[in-house]
Amino acid sequence: MSPRHTPSLLGPLARARFQRAGVLTSLALVIAAGVVTPSAAAAQAVSERPTASPYTGKDCKPSKPHKPRAAGEMYGGKDKCRGATGATGPKGATGATGQKGATGATGATGQKGATGATGATGSNGRPGQDGATGATGATGATGATGAPGPCTEIDASQDSNNFELRAALTPPVMGGPARAYAGIRDLTTAVPGPYRWTDLSTHPNYPQNACGISIAQHAQGMQVEGDLRIDVITTTGVIWQTTCQVVTSNRTLNCANNPWVQVNLQPTPGAVNGGVAP
Structure with a gap:
Protein backbone atom coordinates (compact mmCIF):
# COMPACT_ATOMS: atom_id res chain seq x y z
CA MET A 1 0.00 0.00 0.00
CA SER A 2 1.54 3.26 -1.11
CA PRO A 3 1.75 6.03 1.38
CA ARG A 4 -0.60 8.94 1.12
CA HIS A 5 0.68 12.25 -0.08
CA THR A 6 -0.75 15.40 1.30
CA PRO A 7 -1.84 17.64 -1.54
CA SER A 8 -0.29 21.08 -1.79
CA LEU A 9 -2.39 23.85 -0.43
CA LEU A 10 -1.17 26.10 -3.29
CA GLY A 11 -2.50 25.77 -6.78
CA PRO A 12 -0.29 25.85 -9.87
CA LEU A 13 -0.58 29.62 -10.28
CA ALA A 14 0.29 30.27 -6.65
CA ARG A 15 3.28 27.98 -6.83
CA ALA A 16 4.63 29.77 -9.91
CA ARG A 17 4.35 33.14 -8.18
CA PHE A 18 6.12 31.76 -5.15
CA GLN A 19 8.97 30.47 -7.32
CA ARG A 20 9.36 33.85 -9.05
CA ALA A 21 9.57 35.56 -5.70
CA GLY A 22 12.35 33.21 -4.68
CA VAL A 23 14.24 33.88 -7.88
CA LEU A 24 13.99 37.64 -7.42
CA THR A 25 15.20 37.32 -3.85
CA SER A 26 18.26 35.34 -5.01
CA LEU A 27 18.87 37.85 -7.78
CA ALA A 28 18.88 40.71 -5.29
CA LEU A 29 21.40 38.88 -3.13
CA VAL A 30 23.70 38.20 -6.10
CA ILE A 31 23.64 41.84 -7.24
CA ALA A 32 24.32 43.06 -3.70
CA ALA A 33 27.33 40.78 -3.52
CA GLY A 34 28.72 42.37 -6.74
CA VAL A 35 28.99 39.03 -8.56
CA VAL A 36 27.05 40.05 -11.67
CA THR A 37 25.52 43.20 -13.07
CA PRO A 38 21.80 43.86 -12.64
CA SER A 39 21.10 43.28 -16.35
CA ALA A 40 22.95 39.96 -16.38
CA ALA A 41 21.22 38.81 -13.21
CA ALA A 42 17.81 39.69 -14.65
CA ALA A 43 18.52 37.76 -17.82
CA GLN A 44 19.59 34.74 -15.78
CA ALA A 45 16.43 34.95 -13.65
CA VAL A 46 14.24 34.93 -16.72
CA SER A 47 16.09 31.97 -18.19
CA GLU A 48 15.69 29.99 -14.96
CA ARG A 49 11.91 30.37 -14.76
CA PRO A 50 10.13 27.06 -14.99
CA THR A 51 8.60 26.21 -18.32
CA ALA A 52 5.64 24.26 -16.90
CA SER A 53 2.93 22.89 -19.13
CA PRO A 54 -0.78 22.34 -18.42
CA TYR A 55 -1.87 19.22 -16.60
CA THR A 56 -1.15 16.13 -18.71
CA GLY A 57 -1.16 12.41 -18.13
CA LYS A 58 -3.11 10.26 -15.82
CA ASP A 59 -1.14 11.34 -12.80
CA CYS A 60 -2.19 14.94 -13.25
CA LYS A 61 -5.99 14.49 -13.04
CA PRO A 62 -7.73 16.93 -10.71
CA SER A 63 -9.14 14.07 -8.66
CA LYS A 64 -5.71 12.58 -7.99
CA PRO A 65 -3.53 14.26 -5.52
CA HIS A 66 0.18 14.89 -6.55
CA LYS A 67 3.29 16.18 -5.01
CA PRO A 68 4.23 19.76 -5.50
CA ARG A 69 7.22 20.38 -7.78
CA ALA A 70 9.25 21.85 -4.98
CA ALA A 71 8.70 18.84 -2.79
CA GLY A 72 9.39 16.47 -5.64
CA GLU A 73 12.66 18.05 -6.43
CA MET A 74 13.59 17.97 -2.74
CA TYR A 75 13.35 14.20 -2.75
CA GLY A 76 15.08 13.76 -6.08
CA GLY A 77 11.86 13.31 -8.07
CA LYS A 78 10.28 15.24 -10.87
CA ASP A 79 7.01 17.12 -10.88
CA LYS A 80 4.99 15.73 -13.75
CA CYS A 81 2.16 18.13 -13.22
CA ARG A 82 3.69 21.51 -14.06
CA GLY A 83 1.40 24.40 -14.71
CA ALA A 84 1.41 26.67 -17.78
CA THR A 85 4.40 28.97 -18.39
CA GLY A 86 3.83 32.40 -16.95
CA ALA A 87 4.39 35.67 -18.80
CA THR A 88 7.93 37.08 -18.90
CA GLY A 89 8.42 39.70 -16.27
CA PRO A 90 9.65 43.21 -17.08
CA LYS A 91 13.40 43.86 -17.26
CA GLY A 92 14.83 45.12 -14.03
CA ALA A 93 16.15 48.64 -13.73
CA THR A 94 19.85 49.20 -14.45
CA GLY A 95 21.83 49.52 -11.28
CA ALA A 96 23.52 52.77 -10.43
CA THR A 97 27.05 53.27 -11.78
CA GLY A 98 29.65 52.97 -9.09
CA GLN A 99 31.94 55.89 -8.29
CA LYS A 100 35.36 56.07 -9.91
CA GLY A 101 38.09 54.87 -7.62
CA ALA A 102 40.87 57.19 -6.45
CA THR A 103 43.91 57.59 -8.74
CA GLY A 104 46.80 55.45 -7.63
CA ALA A 105 50.12 56.95 -6.57
CA THR A 106 52.72 57.69 -9.28
CA GLY A 107 55.18 54.87 -9.71
CA ALA A 108 58.91 55.28 -9.12
CA THR A 109 61.02 56.71 -11.97
CA GLY A 110 62.66 54.00 -14.02
CA GLN A 111 66.40 53.70 -14.45
CA LYS A 112 68.09 55.75 -17.13
CA GLY A 113 68.53 53.85 -20.37
CA ALA A 114 71.88 53.18 -21.99
CA THR A 115 73.37 55.96 -24.15
CA GLY A 116 72.58 55.49 -27.80
CA ALA A 117 75.23 55.16 -30.46
CA THR A 118 76.75 58.35 -31.89
CA GLY A 119 74.99 59.50 -35.02
CA ALA A 120 76.73 59.95 -38.34
CA THR A 121 78.66 63.20 -38.88
CA GLY A 122 76.65 65.74 -40.78
CA SER A 123 77.88 67.29 -44.01
CA ASN A 124 79.85 70.53 -43.89
CA GLY A 125 77.81 73.69 -44.09
CA ARG A 126 78.27 76.31 -46.78
CA PRO A 127 81.09 78.83 -46.19
CA GLY A 128 79.86 82.02 -44.62
CA GLN A 129 80.17 85.42 -46.27
CA ASP A 130 83.25 87.53 -45.69
CA GLY A 131 82.84 89.96 -42.87
CA ALA A 132 83.13 93.69 -43.33
CA THR A 133 86.64 95.19 -43.36
CA GLY A 134 87.57 96.51 -39.96
CA ALA A 135 88.60 100.08 -39.35
CA THR A 136 92.28 101.01 -39.75
CA GLY A 137 94.09 100.81 -36.48
CA ALA A 138 95.95 103.72 -34.95
CA THR A 139 99.51 104.38 -36.12
CA GLY A 140 102.01 102.76 -33.84
CA ALA A 141 104.80 104.64 -32.11
CA THR A 142 108.07 105.13 -33.98
CA GLY A 143 110.52 102.39 -33.21
CA ALA A 144 113.98 102.93 -31.83
CA THR A 145 116.72 103.88 -34.28
CA GLY A 146 118.64 100.86 -35.44
CA ALA A 147 122.36 100.46 -35.38
CA PRO A 148 124.14 102.18 -38.31
CA GLY A 149 124.83 100.02 -41.29
CA PRO A 150 128.28 99.42 -42.75
CA CYS A 151 129.82 102.52 -44.33
CA THR A 152 130.87 102.03 -47.97
Whole structure:
Protein backbone atom coordinates (compact mmCIF):
# COMPACT_ATOMS: atom_id res chain seq x y z
CA MET A 1 0.00 0.00 0.00
CA SER A 2 1.54 3.26 -1.11
CA PRO A 3 1.75 6.03 1.38
CA ARG A 4 -0.60 8.94 1.12
CA HIS A 5 0.68 12.25 -0.08
CA THR A 6 -0.75 15.40 1.30
CA PRO A 7 -1.84 17.64 -1.54
CA SER A 8 -0.29 21.08 -1.79
CA LEU A 9 -2.39 23.85 -0.43
CA LEU A 10 -1.17 26.10 -3.29
CA GLY A 11 -2.50 25.77 -6.78
CA PRO A 12 -0.29 25.85 -9.87
CA LEU A 13 -0.58 29.62 -10.28
CA ALA A 14 0.29 30.27 -6.65
CA ARG A 15 3.28 27.98 -6.83
CA ALA A 16 4.63 29.77 -9.91
CA ARG A 17 4.35 33.14 -8.18
CA PHE A 18 6.12 31.76 -5.15
CA GLN A 19 8.97 30.47 -7.32
CA ARG A 20 9.36 33.85 -9.05
CA ALA A 21 9.57 35.56 -5.70
CA GLY A 22 12.35 33.21 -4.68
CA VAL A 23 14.24 33.88 -7.88
CA LEU A 24 13.99 37.64 -7.42
CA THR A 25 15.20 37.32 -3.85
CA SER A 26 18.26 35.34 -5.01
CA LEU A 27 18.87 37.85 -7.78
CA ALA A 28 18.88 40.71 -5.29
CA LEU A 29 21.40 38.88 -3.13
CA VAL A 30 23.70 38.20 -6.10
CA ILE A 31 23.64 41.84 -7.24
CA ALA A 32 24.32 43.06 -3.70
CA ALA A 33 27.33 40.78 -3.52
CA GLY A 34 28.72 42.37 -6.74
CA VAL A 35 28.99 39.03 -8.56
CA VAL A 36 27.05 40.05 -11.67
CA THR A 37 25.52 43.20 -13.07
CA PRO A 38 21.80 43.86 -12.64
CA SER A 39 21.10 43.28 -16.35
CA ALA A 40 22.95 39.96 -16.38
CA ALA A 41 21.22 38.81 -13.21
CA ALA A 42 17.81 39.69 -14.65
CA ALA A 43 18.52 37.76 -17.82
CA GLN A 44 19.59 34.74 -15.78
CA ALA A 45 16.43 34.95 -13.65
CA VAL A 46 14.24 34.93 -16.72
CA SER A 47 16.09 31.97 -18.19
CA GLU A 48 15.69 29.99 -14.96
CA ARG A 49 11.91 30.37 -14.76
CA PRO A 50 10.13 27.06 -14.99
CA THR A 51 8.60 26.21 -18.32
CA ALA A 52 5.64 24.26 -16.90
CA SER A 53 2.93 22.89 -19.13
CA PRO A 54 -0.78 22.34 -18.42
CA TYR A 55 -1.87 19.22 -16.60
CA THR A 56 -1.15 16.13 -18.71
CA GLY A 57 -1.16 12.41 -18.13
CA LYS A 58 -3.11 10.26 -15.82
CA ASP A 59 -1.14 11.34 -12.80
CA CYS A 60 -2.19 14.94 -13.25
CA LYS A 61 -5.99 14.49 -13.04
CA PRO A 62 -7.73 16.93 -10.71
CA SER A 63 -9.14 14.07 -8.66
CA LYS A 64 -5.71 12.58 -7.99
CA PRO A 65 -3.53 14.26 -5.52
CA HIS A 66 0.18 14.89 -6.55
CA LYS A 67 3.29 16.18 -5.01
CA PRO A 68 4.23 19.76 -5.50
CA ARG A 69 7.22 20.38 -7.78
CA ALA A 70 9.25 21.85 -4.98
CA ALA A 71 8.70 18.84 -2.79
CA GLY A 72 9.39 16.47 -5.64
CA GLU A 73 12.66 18.05 -6.43
CA MET A 74 13.59 17.97 -2.74
CA TYR A 75 13.35 14.20 -2.75
CA GLY A 76 15.08 13.76 -6.08
CA GLY A 77 11.86 13.31 -8.07
CA LYS A 78 10.28 15.24 -10.87
CA ASP A 79 7.01 17.12 -10.88
CA LYS A 80 4.99 15.73 -13.75
CA CYS A 81 2.16 18.13 -13.22
CA ARG A 82 3.69 21.51 -14.06
CA GLY A 83 1.40 24.40 -14.71
CA ALA A 84 1.41 26.67 -17.78
CA THR A 85 4.40 28.97 -18.39
CA GLY A 86 3.83 32.40 -16.95
CA ALA A 87 4.39 35.67 -18.80
CA THR A 88 7.93 37.08 -18.90
CA GLY A 89 8.42 39.70 -16.27
CA PRO A 90 9.65 43.21 -17.08
CA LYS A 91 13.40 43.86 -17.26
CA GLY A 92 14.83 45.12 -14.03
CA ALA A 93 16.15 48.64 -13.73
CA THR A 94 19.85 49.20 -14.45
CA GLY A 95 21.83 49.52 -11.28
CA ALA A 96 23.52 52.77 -10.43
CA THR A 97 27.05 53.27 -11.78
CA GLY A 98 29.65 52.97 -9.09
CA GLN A 99 31.94 55.89 -8.29
CA LYS A 100 35.36 56.07 -9.91
CA GLY A 101 38.09 54.87 -7.62
CA ALA A 102 40.87 57.19 -6.45
CA THR A 103 43.91 57.59 -8.74
CA GLY A 104 46.80 55.45 -7.63
CA ALA A 105 50.12 56.95 -6.57
CA THR A 106 52.72 57.69 -9.28
CA GLY A 107 55.18 54.87 -9.71
CA ALA A 108 58.91 55.28 -9.12
CA THR A 109 61.02 56.71 -11.97
CA GLY A 110 62.66 54.00 -14.02
CA GLN A 111 66.40 53.70 -14.45
CA LYS A 112 68.09 55.75 -17.13
CA GLY A 113 68.53 53.85 -20.37
CA ALA A 114 71.88 53.18 -21.99
CA THR A 115 73.37 55.96 -24.15
CA GLY A 116 72.58 55.49 -27.80
CA ALA A 117 75.23 55.16 -30.46
CA THR A 118 76.75 58.35 -31.89
CA GLY A 119 74.99 59.50 -35.02
CA ALA A 120 76.73 59.95 -38.34
CA THR A 121 78.66 63.20 -38.88
CA GLY A 122 76.65 65.74 -40.78
CA SER A 123 77.88 67.29 -44.01
CA ASN A 124 79.85 70.53 -43.89
CA GLY A 125 77.81 73.69 -44.09
CA ARG A 126 78.27 76.31 -46.78
CA PRO A 127 81.09 78.83 -46.19
CA GLY A 128 79.86 82.02 -44.62
CA GLN A 129 80.17 85.42 -46.27
CA ASP A 130 83.25 87.53 -45.69
CA GLY A 131 82.84 89.96 -42.87
CA ALA A 132 83.13 93.69 -43.33
CA THR A 133 86.64 95.19 -43.36
CA GLY A 134 87.57 96.51 -39.96
CA ALA A 135 88.60 100.08 -39.35
CA THR A 136 92.28 101.01 -39.75
CA GLY A 137 94.09 100.81 -36.48
CA ALA A 138 95.95 103.72 -34.95
CA THR A 139 99.51 104.38 -36.12
CA GLY A 140 102.01 102.76 -33.84
CA ALA A 141 104.80 104.64 -32.11
CA THR A 142 108.07 105.13 -33.98
CA GLY A 143 110.52 102.39 -33.21
CA ALA A 144 113.98 102.93 -31.83
CA THR A 145 116.72 103.88 -34.28
CA GLY A 146 118.64 100.86 -35.44
CA ALA A 147 122.36 100.46 -35.38
CA PRO A 148 124.14 102.18 -38.31
CA GLY A 149 124.83 100.02 -41.29
CA PRO A 150 128.28 99.42 -42.75
CA CYS A 151 129.82 102.52 -44.33
CA THR A 152 130.87 102.03 -47.97
CA GLU A 153 131.69 104.64 -50.63
CA ILE A 154 133.85 105.26 -53.72
CA ASP A 155 135.21 108.40 -55.45
CA ALA A 156 137.26 109.05 -58.69
CA SER A 157 139.58 111.70 -60.21
CA GLN A 158 141.40 112.04 -63.57
CA ASP A 159 143.58 115.14 -64.39
CA SER A 160 145.93 113.29 -66.79
CA ASN A 161 145.64 111.16 -69.87
CA ASN A 162 148.25 108.80 -68.45
CA PHE A 163 146.41 107.61 -65.34
CA GLU A 164 143.22 107.87 -63.32
CA LEU A 165 142.69 107.73 -59.54
CA ARG A 166 140.16 106.08 -57.20
CA ALA A 167 139.41 106.22 -53.48
CA ALA A 168 137.29 103.47 -51.83
CA LEU A 169 135.86 102.87 -48.36
CA THR A 170 134.96 99.21 -47.78
CA PRO A 171 132.86 97.57 -45.01
CA PRO A 172 134.54 96.47 -41.77
CA VAL A 173 136.37 93.15 -41.71
CA MET A 174 136.11 90.88 -38.65
CA GLY A 175 134.44 93.61 -36.59
CA GLY A 176 137.11 96.26 -37.33
CA PRO A 177 136.60 99.74 -38.85
CA ALA A 178 135.69 100.49 -42.46
CA ARG A 179 138.91 100.50 -44.47
CA ALA A 180 140.13 103.34 -46.77
CA TYR A 181 142.01 102.66 -50.02
CA ALA A 182 143.67 104.80 -52.75
CA GLY A 183 144.07 103.35 -56.26
CA ILE A 184 145.71 104.26 -59.61
CA ARG A 185 145.38 102.79 -63.11
CA ASP A 186 147.79 103.17 -66.09
CA LEU A 187 146.17 104.58 -69.24
CA THR A 188 149.27 104.64 -71.50
CA THR A 189 148.72 101.11 -72.84
CA ALA A 190 146.28 100.09 -75.53
CA VAL A 191 144.20 98.41 -72.87
CA PRO A 192 143.92 100.27 -69.53
CA GLY A 193 145.95 98.57 -66.89
CA PRO A 194 144.58 97.12 -63.62
CA TYR A 195 143.98 99.22 -60.51
CA ARG A 196 146.74 99.16 -57.95
CA TRP A 197 145.47 99.76 -54.39
CA THR A 198 147.17 101.06 -51.25
CA ASP A 199 145.54 100.49 -47.83
CA LEU A 200 145.46 103.85 -46.04
CA SER A 201 143.66 102.57 -42.91
CA THR A 202 147.01 101.31 -41.59
CA HIS A 203 148.43 104.85 -41.43
CA PRO A 204 148.77 106.62 -38.07
CA ASN A 205 145.66 108.32 -36.58
CA TYR A 206 143.25 106.61 -39.00
CA PRO A 207 139.73 107.30 -37.64
CA GLN A 208 137.96 104.08 -36.60
CA ASN A 209 134.53 105.48 -37.44
CA ALA A 210 135.26 106.60 -41.01
CA CYS A 211 132.09 106.44 -43.08
CA GLY A 212 132.70 108.51 -46.28
CA ILE A 213 135.71 109.07 -48.61
CA SER A 214 136.87 111.41 -51.41
CA ILE A 215 140.01 111.91 -53.60
CA ALA A 216 141.58 115.01 -55.31
CA GLN A 217 144.86 115.92 -57.06
CA HIS A 218 146.75 118.99 -58.38
CA ALA A 219 146.47 120.12 -61.95
CA GLN A 220 148.46 118.24 -64.62
CA GLY A 221 152.20 118.95 -64.67
CA MET A 222 152.47 119.56 -60.93
CA GLN A 223 152.91 116.02 -59.64
CA VAL A 224 155.04 116.68 -56.56
CA GLU A 225 155.05 115.11 -53.13
CA GLY A 226 151.72 115.64 -51.48
CA ASP A 227 149.94 116.42 -54.75
CA LEU A 228 147.23 113.72 -54.02
CA ARG A 229 144.78 114.12 -51.12
CA ILE A 230 142.32 111.53 -49.69
CA ASP A 231 139.68 112.66 -47.19
CA VAL A 232 137.32 110.63 -44.96
CA ILE A 233 134.43 111.80 -42.80
CA THR A 234 133.42 110.01 -39.62
CA THR A 235 130.00 109.08 -38.26
CA THR A 236 130.27 112.10 -35.94
CA GLY A 237 131.01 114.54 -38.82
CA VAL A 238 134.78 115.03 -38.30
CA ILE A 239 136.91 115.24 -41.51
CA TRP A 240 140.35 113.55 -41.64
CA GLN A 241 142.93 113.78 -44.44
CA THR A 242 146.10 112.06 -45.68
CA THR A 243 148.34 112.59 -48.78
CA CYS A 244 150.13 110.52 -51.40
CA GLN A 245 152.49 111.23 -54.37
CA VAL A 246 151.83 110.05 -57.92
CA VAL A 247 154.92 108.41 -59.49
CA THR A 248 154.34 109.24 -63.14
CA SER A 249 157.21 107.11 -64.47
CA ASN A 250 155.42 103.86 -63.67
CA ARG A 251 151.93 105.15 -62.74
CA THR A 252 152.05 104.14 -59.06
CA LEU A 253 151.37 105.84 -55.70
CA ASN A 254 153.85 106.62 -53.00
CA CYS A 255 151.88 107.21 -49.79
CA ALA A 256 154.84 106.34 -47.48
CA ASN A 257 153.33 106.26 -43.97
CA ASN A 258 151.73 109.68 -44.03
CA PRO A 259 149.49 110.13 -40.97
CA TRP A 260 145.82 111.16 -40.91
CA VAL A 261 145.14 114.69 -39.61
CA GLN A 262 141.94 116.65 -39.06
CA VAL A 263 141.37 119.44 -41.56
CA ASN A 264 141.26 123.02 -40.36
CA LEU A 265 138.49 124.19 -39.91
CA GLN A 266 135.76 121.55 -39.26
CA PRO A 267 132.15 121.99 -40.39
CA THR A 268 129.79 123.39 -37.81
CA PRO A 269 126.06 124.11 -37.86
CA GLY A 270 125.21 127.66 -39.04
CA ALA A 271 128.71 128.42 -40.29
CA VAL A 272 129.21 130.89 -43.20
CA ASN A 273 132.73 130.81 -44.55
CA GLY A 274 133.80 129.51 -41.17
CA GLY A 275 133.92 126.46 -38.94
CA VAL A 276 135.45 125.21 -35.75
CA ALA A 277 139.06 124.29 -34.99
CA PRO A 278 139.80 120.55 -34.70
